[in-house]
Amino acid sequence: MSYKSWFDAHADKHKKIVDKLVAKGFSKEQIIEYFDFDNMVQHESDFCPLYEDNKKCHDMSKLNCYLCACPNFRFKDDGIEKQEDKTQYSFCSIDSKDGNQGIYGDKIHQDCSKCTVPHHKSYVEKNFDLDWKKTMKECEWKN
Incomplete structure (x- = not known):
């Protein structure tokens, strides 16, 4: 799988979850909290292949999956x-x-x-946008 194909597929999965939460009236804080690893494993098992084994991508106690990339x-x-x-x-x-x-x-x-930079709740809060692709807009190198 290419970076671009993963990036686009992940953006679609992320958007479906965010749209569902927005439709339920979740605030920014509630959306960020929803993306806590433990909650995601329980409620969004298809979001990440590691969830099936309850495995984190990084060894940290409070891992937030909102950015799930950096x-x-x-x-x-x-x-x-x-x-x-x-x-x-x-x-x-x-x-x-x-x-x-x-x-x-x-x-x-x-x-x-x-590196755990994008998985800290404070980093997510600082870089939050409902549109994951907007936050990640610089990732695909254009030069």
């Missing part, structure tokens, strides 16, 4: 740049100290597995 992640499916005999496909725009570039054969991808 507004600082950049990707380009046909490659961002060549580095010797390898092609870079993604990177972190803030160069998080907890992220790194993983090399997989001739491909370089951002490894965000140790």
